[in-house]
Amino acid sequence: MAAKQVSRTLGWILMGLVMVGLVGFGATNFGGTLRSVGTVGDTEIDAGRYLRDLDSELGAFEASTGQSLTLAQAQQIGLDQQVLGRLIATVALENETARLGISVGDAEIRNQVVEIAAFQGVNGKFDRQAYDFALQQSGLTAREFEASLRSEVARTILQSAVAGGVANAPAYTDTLFGYARESRDFTWAALYTDQLETQPGQPDDAALSAYYDANAQAFTLPQTKQITYAWLDPESVIPTIAVDEAELRALYDERIDEYMVPERRIVERLVFGTDAEAQNAVDRIAAGDVTFEALVAERDLALTDVDMGDVTRTDLGDAGDMVFDLTEPGIVGPAPSPFGPALFRMNAILTAQETPFETVKAELQGEYAADRARRQIGDRVPELDDLMAGGATLEELAADHGLTLGKIGWSTDTSDGIAAYDAFRSAAAATTADDFPEITLLSDGGLFALRVDAVEAPRLQTLDEVRDAAIKAWQDQEALRLLTLQAEALLPRFGDGETPSTLGLTEVVEQGQTRDAFIEGTPPALLSEVFDMAPGDWRVVPDATGVVLVGLDAVNAANHDSDEAQQIKTAFGDRMSQEIGLDIEAAFSATVQAQAGITLNRPVIEAVNSQFP
Numbered sequence: 001m002a003a004k005q006v007s008r009t010l011g012w013i014l015m016g017l018v019m020v021g022l023v024g025f026g027a028t029n030f031g032g033t034l035r036s037v038g039t040v041g042d043t044e045i046d047a048g049r050y051l052r053d054l055d056s057e058l059g060a061f062e063a064s065t066g067q068s069l070t071l072a073q074a075q076q077i078g079l080d081q082q083v084l085g086r087l088i089a090t091v092a093l094e095n096e097t098a099r100l101g102i103s104v105g106d107a108e109i110r111n112q113v114v115e116i117a118a119f120q121g122v123n124g125k126f127d128r129q130a131y132d133f134a135l136q137q138s139g140l141t142a143r144e145f146e147a148s149l150r151s152e153v154a155r156t157i158l159q160s161a162v163a164g165g166v167a168n169a170p171a172y173t174d175t176l177f178g179y180a181r182e183s184r185d186f187t188w189a190a191l192y193t194d195q196l197e198t199q200p201g202q203p204d205d206a207a208l209s210a211y212y213d214a215n216a217q218a219f220t221l222p223q224t225k226q227i228t229y230a231w232l233d234p235e236s237v238i239p240t241i242a243v244d245e246a247e248l249r250a251l252y253d254e255r256i257d258e259y260m261v262p263e264r265r266i267v268e269r270l271v272f273g274t275d276a277e278a279q280n281a282v283d284r285i286a287a288g289d290v291t292f293e294a295l296v297a298e299r300d301l302a303l304t305d306v307d308m309g310d311v312t313r314t315d316l317g318d319a320g321d322m323v324f325d326l327t328e329p330g331i332v333g334p335a336p337s338p339f340g341p342a343l344f345r346m347n348a349i350l351t352a353q354e355t356p357f358e359t360v361k362a363e364l365q366g367e368y369a370a371d372r373a374r375r376q377i378g379d380r381v382p383e384l385d386d387l388m389a390g391g392a393t394l395e396e397l398a399a400d401h402g403l404t405l406g407k408i409g410w411s412t413d414t415s416d417g418i419a420a421y422d423a424f425r426s427a428a429a430a431t432t433a434d435d436f437p438e439i440t441l442l443s444d445g446g447l448f449a450l451r452v453d454a455v456e457a458p459r460l461q462t463l464d465e466v467r468d469a470a471i472k473a474w475q476d477q478e479a480l481r482l483l484t485l486q487a488e489a490l491l492p493r494f495g496d497g498e499t500p501s502t503l504g505l506t507e508v509v510e511q512g513q514t515r516d517a518f519i520e521g522t523p524p525a526l527l528s529e530v531f532d533m534a535p536g537d538w539r540v541v542p543d544a545t546g547v548v549l550v551g552l553d554a555v556n557a558a559n560h561d562s563d564e565a566q567q568i569k570t571a572f573g574d575r576m577s578q579e580i581g582l583d584i585e586a587a588f589s590a591t592v593q594a595q596a597g598i599t600l601n602r603p604v605i606e607a608v609n610s611q612f613p
Helices: 008-023 047-065 071-076 079-100 106-114 128-138 142-163 170-181 205-214 234-240 245-254 275-286 292-298 314-324 357-389 394-401 422-430 467-488 491-495 526-530 563-596 602-609
Strands: 036-040 043-046 183-192 224-232 264-271 307-311 330-335 342-350 404-410 447-456 508-513 538-542 546-556 598-600
Touching: 036 047, 036 079, 036 602, 043 047, 043 079, 047 071, 047 079, 047 602, 071 079, 079 142, 079 563, 106 142, 128 142, 170 563, 183 467, 183 526, 205 467, 224 394, 224 422, 234 357, 245 357, 264 292, 264 314, 275 292, 275 330, 275 342, 292 342, 307 314, 314 330, 314 342, 357 394, 357 447, 394 404, 394 447, 422 447, 467 538, 467 546, 491 538, 526 538, 526 546
Parallel strands: none
Antiparallel strands: 036 043, 036 598, 183 508, 183 546, 224 404, 224 447, 264 307, 264 342, 330 342, 538 546
């Protein structure tokens, strides 16, 4: 009777999963001493089952990632151990069902089998031939499959008994929902350092030294590589490029469509089935009975459906002359179109645009020279590679082959000059003092090679080296401290009825803001402070460049009774019940495994694993 309490729907799902797993590896058979990869209590862990589960897991990984795994790769990420662990947990529950005497009768197994879609014929009913064929394909006998199914259902009964009665406490859900959906109304105003009544002065030596010592990291230079580089930049090659005007004119002719744009019209076209229908539409428009927009709507179309965009006279075919004869926006037709008689509405005239060669000559010359420069640089790569392979130094490349020689102290913070290129930064980061220079191409067609001359470890600069920066940083910090004191001095006045606006500040009122809200122009800690305040309280919240005065106006409790709230809480409660049930089930499974004892047959496991590539 206990088995009949299992949901029929759940049974279908479980049976489907059983069949998918069983069909996975065909007729592979582990006989004799290779039948079991271990035991949990008195129940064997079938080797074929482990084989099918592992194959299924590898297939699932390939389906989700598009990449196949070898067994060695799977073992590196622990996939085989995950499969074995899940199988041990499953067998442990099956061992416990056997110990407790939980079983499923033949009638229930029959009911489950006939409901499996894989065993049904075209009429939707159980088909014995389909049943036998599916089992034959999986390499199983009916007895083996039904025994596996019987074990699956019995285990499900035990799992349901362990975790099925778990319910999430409503108070827990209400508390979390109330916390998440509670909101605040508050008023805030920002003060910036330019509003300081007293500007910070110069720090004395003691104050500056104390600040320097407390912020040593800010004055520490990162690891720096002293780099020599040879750079061939297209901009340096362009002046040497001789430009033939005939080639420029050829380039102009290739782009003639860009420079000689004919007169165009912005047009909409509404097509009709017959000339009579089109003429009737024209007559209705002329009589003022309908508009073009209304005609489009009558055809269940939108204006976007009839929009042709900007078109030339040629684009309109036989209707071109009629449309282009209009000197102002209007409607013409009926006129022929490839789809039938149509009305054409012209909305705007775009005049012809003609750009003579002389106007764009300088632009074409620049593009032509830049392209030739990039080509020339690309053609020189083999030559430069050969020179460097032969022992030429960066200095020799610069002196004899027109490259620019430069030096740079490079760190991860450097982005000036050649260090603005991603390729240079990547090469600088990867190259060591032991590496030989290599020719590397840049995104703009240039090239470079670099040599690391020395690597300087991170170094704390002396106070004398950074005195000006330290003074500026101290003054910024002091300005923020003084601004905070200035703002705190205003707090008592809010208790006397003043508001930020009455004190000459720009006041912002926020309503219904939750804990995860983002308020532009405020420090990240503002909402945390607001939700820690009581109505009527005012606080000062510092930011990097100023402070914010904030006062709490009201606390708004979450609405627990709305339809949305009920849906959210119900869904959350169900999810939490499921998660708690899974945790209980996992704890129960671990206890059962510990009590029953686990024995693994490593040689058999290795034998199974050896069947995978």
